[in-house]
Amino acid sequence: MKRFAALFAALDATGSTTAKTAALAAYFREAPPEDRLWTVALFSGRRPRRAITATRLRDWAAEAAGLPLWLVEESYPVVGDLAETLSLILPPPTRSAENRLAGWIAELRRLSTLDEEARRAGILAAWDSLGGTERFLFNKLLTGGFRVGVSQKLMTRALAQATGQDEAALTHRLMGGWTPDTTTWQALITAPDPAADLSRPYPFCLASPLDDIAALGPVSDWAAEWKWDGIRAQFVLRGGNWFLWSRGEDLVTDRFPELAQLADRLPQGTVIDGEVLAWADGAPLPFARLQPRLGRKSVPKKLLAEAPALLMAYDLLEDAGQDLRGAPLSQRRAQLARLLDGLPEDTPLRLSPQLPATDWPALAAARETARENGAEGLMLKRLASAYGIGRKRGDWWKWKVDPLTIDAVMIYAQAGHGRRATLFTDYTFAVRDGDGFTPFTKAYSGLTDAEFAEVTRWVRAHTLQRFGPVRQVPPELVFEIAFEGIQASPRHKSGIALRFPRILRWRRDKPAAEADTLGTLREILRQHG
Amino acid sequence: MEDVLSFTDAGLYCAAGDFHIDPWRPVPRALITHGHADHARPGMGAYLCTAPAAPVIRLRLGDVTLETIAYGEARQIGGARVSFHPAGHVPGSAQIRVEVAGQVWVVSGDYKVVDDGLSEPFAPVRCHTFISECTFGLPVFTWPDAATLKAQIDGWWAANAAQGRASLLGAYSLGKAQRLLTMVNRNIGPILTHGAVENTNAVLRAQGVALPPTLRVTAETDARAHPGALVIAPPSALSGPWARRFGPAETAFASGWMAIHGIRRRRGTERGFVISDHADWAGLNAAIAATGAERIYVTHGYTAVFRRWLEEQGYDARIVRTGWEGESLDTAEEAGT
Numbered sequence: 001m002k003r004f005a006a007l008f009a010a011l012d013a014t015g016s017t018t019a020k021t022a023a024l025a026a027y028f029r030e031a032p033p034e035d036r037l038w039t040v041a042l043f044s045g046r047r048p049r050r051a052i053t054a055t056r057l058r059d060w061a062a063e064a065a066g067l068p069l070w071l072v073e074e075s076y077p078v079v080g081d082l083a084e085t086l087s088l089i090l091p092p093p094t095r096s097a098e099n100r101l102a103g104w105i106a107e108l109r110r111l112s113t114l115d116e117e118a119r120r121a122g123i124l125a126a127w128d129s130l131g132g133t134e135r136f137l138f139n140k141l142l143t144g145g146f147r148v149g150v151s152q153k154l155m156t157r158a159l160a161q162a163t164g165q166d167e168a169a170l171t172h173r174l175m176g177g178w179t180p181d182t183t184t185w186q187a188l189i190t191a192p193d194p195a196a197d198l199s200r201p202y203p204f205c206l207a208s209p210l211d212d213i214a215a216l217g218p219v220s221d222w223a224a225e226w227k228w229d230g231i232r233a234q235f236v237l238r239g240g241n242w243f244l245w246s247r248g249e250d251l252v253t254d255r256f257p258e259l260a261q262l263a264d265r266l267p268q269g270t271v272i273d274g275e276v277l278a279w280a281d282g283a284p285l286p287f288a289r290l291q292p293r294l295g296r297k298s299v300p301k302k303l304l305a306e307a308p309a310l311l312m313a314y315d316l317l318e319d320a321g322q323d324l325r326g327a328p329l330s331q332r333r334a335q336l337a338r339l340l341d342g343l344p345e346d347t348p349l350r351l352s353p354q355l356p357a358t359d360w361p362a363l364a365a366a367r368e369t370a371r372e373n374g375a376e377g378l379m380l381k382r383l384a385s386a387y388g389i390g391r392k393r394g395d396w397w398k399w400k401v402d403p404l405t406i407d408a409v410m411i412y413a414q415a416g417h418g419r420r421a422t423l424f425t426d427y428t429f430a431v432r433d434g435d436g437f438t439p440f441t442k443a444y445s446g447l448t449d450a451e452f453a454e455v456t457r458w459v460r461a462h463t464l465q466r467f468g469p470v471r472q473v474p475p476e477l478v479f480e481i482a483f484e485g486i487q488a489s490p491r492h493k494s495g496i497a498l499r500f501p502r503i504l505r506w507r508r509d510k511p512a513a514e515a516d517t518l519g520t521l522r523e524i525l526r527q528h529g
Numbered sequence: 530m531e532d533v534l535s536f537t538d539a540g541l542y543c544a545a546g547d548f549h550i551d552p553w554r555p556v557p558r559a560l561i562t563h564g565h566a567d568h569a570r571p572g573m574g575a576y577l578c579t580a581p582a583a584p585v586i587r588l589r590l591g592d593v594t595l596e597t598i599a600y601g602e603a604r605q606i607g608g609a610r611v612s613f614h615p616a617g618h619v620p621g622s623a624q625i626r627v628e629v630a631g632q633v634w635v636v637s638g639d640y641k642v643v644d645d646g647l648s649e650p651f652a653p654v655r656c657h658t659f660i661s662e663c664t665f666g667l668p669v670f671t672w673p674d675a676a677t678l679k680a681q682i683d684g685w686w687a688a689n690a691a692q693g694r695a696s697l698l699g700a701y702s703l704g705k706a707q708r709l710l711t712m713v714n715r716n717i718g719p720i721l722t723h724g725a726v727e728n729t730n731a732v733l734r735a736q737g738v739a740l741p742p743t744l745r746v747t748a749e750t751d752a753r754a755h756p757g758a759l760v761i762a763p764p765s766a767l768s769g770p771w772a773r774r775f776g777p778a779e780t781a782f783a784s785g786w787m788a789i790h791g792i793r794r795r796r797g798t799e800r801g802f803v804i805s806d807h808a809d810w811a812g813l814n815a816a817i818a819a820t821g822a823e824r825i826y827v828t829h830g831y832t833a834v835f836r837r838w839l840e841e842q843g844y845d846a847r848i849v850r851t852g853w854e855g856e857s858l859d860t861a862e863e864a865g866t
């Protein structure tokens with residue numbers, strides 16, 4: 001664990017990508033293979049199964065520290081991280097342990113098979129033999145969520161440096177449903193791998209927000225299509241099995257059983273990049289209708305009937321087992337169209353239509369109608385472009401419609417987490433409703449650090465009441481809230497739910513009496529809901 | 530029974546002696562715990578502080594009517610008997626003991642219980658009522674020992690110096706700056722100081738505080754002539770144009786808040802050293818227990834939480850709002866603490 005702690009400290013002590021990559025590469029060269037494998041797993045979001053609930057950990061740590069539970073709970077929002085809070089309140093270790101990262105993970109696994117009393121004893125013994133960063137990291141293993149400011153890309157680059165392998169090949173190797181239990185360092189990283197894991201998707205090609213349309217050149221170089229608001233996904237069909245991968249590299253096959261039909265109707269060796277949408281009566285349903293699928297392991301019949309899913313196909317990445325990514329988009333699209341042509345009407349797969357791109361003004365006008373078409377805007381893709389890895393600027397652009405906005409009044413504020421633990425950054429907003437104010441959304445990004453600091457001082461000076469970490473403030477400060485969509489929602493007091501709300505700017509020029517009303521919000525719902 | 534001190538808009542007031550302690554509004558007579566700006570404010574008719582606190586207060590407030598008193602010396606002011614006792618916060622800092630008709634109250638000012646080798650070490654004072662700061666009144670705050678800190682700071686400076694980079698270290702100009710100066714291994718390289726730090730150094734040197742040689746950074750200073758230097762400056766200077774003269778440099782911040790990862794990241798500093806002139810959780814609890822007081826007023830810090838904790842420990846614990854500040858993270862408030 002000392003070596004892993006030293007790696008963490010080195011990554012944490014520098015903001016330089018080069019220095020981070022070098023520290024990781026050195027670790028990948030020197031650490032024992034099982035530790036390397038676990039490090040790759042942790043930094044790519046594959047954490048060990050939770051052996052103990054956060055509640056239990058809190059109880060045991062409070063007990064070990066001789067503190068009442070409420071005091072631990074009051075400390076948590078200040079620190080903003082449970083693993084760190086617990087490692088800070090625990091008394092210093094009285095023993096030492098020489099256990100490696102993989103050894104501690106094995107210990108956690110052993111504990112998870114024991115009864116609660118034995119687990120407790122095991123955790124207390126671990127805490128008593130780990131200090132400082134090691135204890136913090138051990139707690140991170142317990143609580144999950146290993147965010148250490150290392151992107152998958154940075155880690156892959158470090159792996160490439162350490163092993164002398166091609167970065168893109170490594171990116172591909174790291175995808176898929178592996179865990180340190182199902183593979184080894186050698187099998188995952190170094191062994192020749194011609195058959196590959198049949199389930200593996202390709203790294204997603206991502207678009208950048210469009211800033212300057214004038215720089216794009218002739219419109220005839222471009223394909224335009226709707227930017228659908230669903231779940232970006234890859235459908236993989238190989239060797240008789242099908243897999244659906246979401247962009248976050250989650251395997252979501254089980255959540256969309258209706259797509260199983262595709263496996264019967266498409267040839268083996270097919271990989272399609274597209275958007276999963278809830279679809280009814282020839283039109284997409286709002287994203288919120290799809291969301292309940294993501295939270296659960298299996299999908300109830302009711303959901304399947306009310307919001308059936310469909311794959312809107314953007315691109316063809318593999319055809320008859322051939323990797324097509326190097327071919328130009330125009331060719332890939334043509335092959336995709338041929339593949340989809342003649343499928344039965346009821347197949348939950350459609351070709352995302354391309355919009356006629358005759359000139360830029362026409363496309364701009366089409367973009368204005370995106371919301372009516374159930375889309376978030378336009379995607380512009382260079383016809384000659386290959387399917388790249390990650391966000392490579394220049395070939396793929398997203399041209400979203402301007403967000404909807406409303407001027408709202410802050411009525412509650414709450415401290416942020418992590419780096420914003422000392423600032424009030426999470427606000428609840430209300431609209432005017434008669435003589436009073438009705439809350440309708442929360443938003444927590446969009447101001448500069450200096451503005452957050454200023455609002456924080458204001459909140460401290462104007463707190464009316466405290467509810468745990470939440471402070472009620474007088475309805476005085478007005479902010480412009482932007483959002484991407486709006487929906488009726490009986491669960492909310494306002495009767496309305498927003499999609500992607502965020503703070504656009506602080507309207508210092510507006511008093512609360514000039515903020516928008518619930519009537520305005522209902523009118524936006526009528527027009528855009 | 531009458532309270533020894535009452536809480537007014539101007540500050541803590543002793544009716545028996547007709548004086549205030551660390552007032553935040555102008556009053557005729559002020560007893561001052563130490564020279565930080567939130568405690569020693571301008572505009573008072575007359576000031577009383579310890580002899581070693583006086584030079585810095587004069588530096589900051591100019592020519593004011595100021596009397597001094599020795600640590601432990603008792604003085605009768607009207608119906609009150611007052612004395613000043615070491616608070617261990619910065620050189621010259623004091624807790625103020627006030628006794629009226631057999632009732633003893635102590636105002637802690639800012640304090641820490643560990644000996645920093647520079648300030649007169651904290652001495653507990655028995656009392657009935659103790660008014661305590663609680664800037665770091667949560668159990669997540671535990672300060673590392675001096676040897677660990679020294680190793681961290683020296684290691685950071687030496688590594689930067691080896692790459693020919695300057696090491697910019699943000700620290701308050703009274704107290705923490707001098708503590709760092711006496712802590713680091715001066716053989717690693719030259720030590721440069723911001724004017725605000727150097728002015729305080731000069732005053733402290735003149736009163737006999739031993740500090741290593743330092744070089745004041747002025748408009749004429751050629752930063753490149755001192756490769757691998759340690760530069761000690763107020764935090765606010767490090768984010769501004771002043772710091773640019775040192776070229777590519779590493780920046781770190783020395784504060785108790787650096788104990789918390791998220792807070793350090795929010796400041797955008799990669800390195801933070803956990804060093805504070807305020808008491809940590811264990812220090813606050815030890816100091817309060819050592820007073821033997823039954824009634825505790827807590828101020829500036831996590832007052833609500835700390836009060837509840839003290840109440841559960843059996844104290845009559847209350848909150849009092851003052852104009853004093855804890856260790857600030859906000860660079861614009863550097864004069865404080």
Ligand SMILES: [Zn+2]
Pocket residue numbers: 563565618639865866
């Ligand atoms: Zn102070």
Ligand SMILES: [Zn+2]
Pocket residue numbers: 565567568639853854855865866
């Ligand atoms: Zn203070």
